[in-house]
Amino acid sequence: MDFVEFLINRGDDMLQLGLEHAAVVGVSALLATAIGMGLGVASYRQPRSREAILAVTGAFLTIPSFALFILLIGPLGLGFLPVVVALTLYGLLPVVRNTITGLREVDPAIVEAALGMGMSRGQVLRQIELPLAWPVIITGVRVTTLVLLGIAAIGSIVLGPGYGDLIFTGLARVGTPVAVNLVLAGTLGVVILAILFDVLFYVIRKLTTSEGIR
Secondary structure, X not given: OOHHHHHHHOHHHHHHHHHHHHHHHHHHHHHHHHHHXXXXXXHOOOHHHHHHHHHHHHHXXXXXXXXXXXXXXXXXXXXXXXXXXXXXXXXXXXXXXXXXXXXXXXXXXXXXXXXXXXXXXXXHHHHHHHHHHHHHHHHHHHHHHHHHHHHHHHHHHHOOOOOHHHHHHHHHOOOOOOHHHHHHHHHHHHHXXXXXXXXXXXXXHHHHOOHHHO
16 A cells, blocks of 8 residues: 555544654653653762662663563553653753753853842842753753653553554554564654744743743
8 A cells, every 4th residue: 555545544543643652641741841850950060960860760761661561560450641741851861951951051140140139049030040041951851751642652552542553553563564664663653743842942941931041
């Protein structure tokens, strides 16, 4: 069967799987962002805590994705939840690292001036440091999201949602006429989502970053 014809025939499935794939990645990226920014804010001024958190979040990325998904079956079962937990763990490092980097790159003179004007440490963080660090932080979130789009496909081994279903079905049917089309369709879906998310982050960065620091 021609690949274009295959895509037309499976259009509804492609759309449904795309929405599922985007949802699981979106939820995981939001969780990784919230947790990662929290860890970064809590540790950027404390060298020992900073190094420990970066080491732990970096260690998560060394765990083979197949192994982590399988290990999570015991406590979390099959489906959406183990995929979200695994993706959140994989997504922490870029957010934590960029949050720390962005905050540490804020000019100390600006911070001291704000403190000298009577602002509290919390006000300085919210009103000065985080806005100035935001372009670096949002870049980390973007990197996390794009990485998770690829890893999410592997979540199909624990019956997770998304384009991994097409890819693994195709791999299981290697040697049949439809196998290549299934794998290509799943891969194409992930690539298209990556492009859409990239555009989304470009728009978000432009809308949420002050003109003076773009």
